[in-house]
Amino acid sequence: QVQLQESGPGLVKPSETLSLTCAVSGYSINTGYYWGWIRQPPGKGLEWIGSIYHSGSTYYNPSLKSRVTISVDTSKNLFSLKLTSVAAADTAVYYCARTSGSYSRYYFDYWGQGTLVTVSS
Amino acid sequence: SYELTQPPSVSVSPGQTATITCSGDKLGDKYASWYQQKAGQSPVLVISEDNKRPSGIPERFSGSNSGNTATLTISGTQAVDEADYYCQACDSSTVVFGGGTKLTVL
Numbered sequence: 001q002v003q004l005q006e007s008g009p010g011l012v013k014p015s016e017t018l019s020l021t022c023a024v025s026g027y028s029i030n031t032g033y034y035w036g037w038i039r040q041p042p043g044k045g046l047e048w049i050g051s052i053y054h055s056g057s058t059y060y061n062p063s064l065k066s067r068v069t070i071s072v073d074t075s076k077n078l079f080s081l082k083l084t085s086v087a088a089a090d091t092a093v094y095y096c097a098r099t100s101g102s103y104s105r106y107y108f109d110y111w112g113q114g115t116l117v118t119v120s121s
Numbered sequence: 122s123y124e125l126t127q128p129p130s131v132s133v134s135p136g137q138t139a140t141i142t143c144s145g146d147k148l149g150d151k152y153a154s155w156y157q158q159k160a161g162q163s164p165v166l167v168i169s170e171d172n173k174r175p176s177g178i179p180e181r182f183s184g185s186n187s188g189n190t191a192t193l194t195i196s197g198t199q200a201v202d203e204a205d206y207y208c209q210a211c212d213s214s215t216v217v218f219g220g221g222t223k224l225t226v227l
Contacts, residue, residue, distance in 0.1 A: 101170060
């Protein structure tokens with residue numbers, strides 16, 4: 001059974017960098033699939049941040065692209081998110097998820113439990 | 122940028138059929154997926170690629186997609202189906218979610 005677990009600071013100061021890690025168990029990232037990050041501000045809907053392949057190939061949400069970096073560490077079977085210059089609007093529950101399907105048919109079949117990140121001084 | 126539009130809320134009586142729509146320009150030319158999210162929980166995939174039901178999802182969940190509208194249908198709705206539902210599609214390499222629909226089972 002594929003399991004994903006997010007980890008990282010729950011509080012980040014404005015203008016600083018948000019860093020999260022997603023540890024994957026039950027499946028080797030090296031085998032395939034894209035792996036993605038999605039966030040959800042309190043009381044609001046889902047927003048895709050970006051996805052990465054085990055080779056390092058990435059796709060980002062155009063609205064966040066200038067501030068986002070997603071990387072993968074196949075030796076540790078995890079992938080990571082960095083979001084720079086955060087503001088209060090970046091406060092959200094951040095989910096990691098496995099991205100299944102093929103090009104233009106992607107969907108998310110396994111999700112982590114989510115981690116709340118609050119941006120505040 | 123591509124947008125998906127869902128009604129904010131839908132109400133249904135137990136045992137009846139719930140229909141949740143998702144609208145987008147030429148959405149029928151793309152593939153729509155649907156997620157169920159209960160309060161305080163992570164989203165769960167209930168329909169992928171227009172009409173594929175993942176293992177473990179009850180048969181009462183079904184999907185269709187044509188023209189500008191994708192539809193999630195829940196037949197014989199149960200109280201346990203009360204949740205927020207999100208549609209999702211891809212526009213080239215960009216993933217887009219709808220705004221979500223709160224399903225209330227009265």
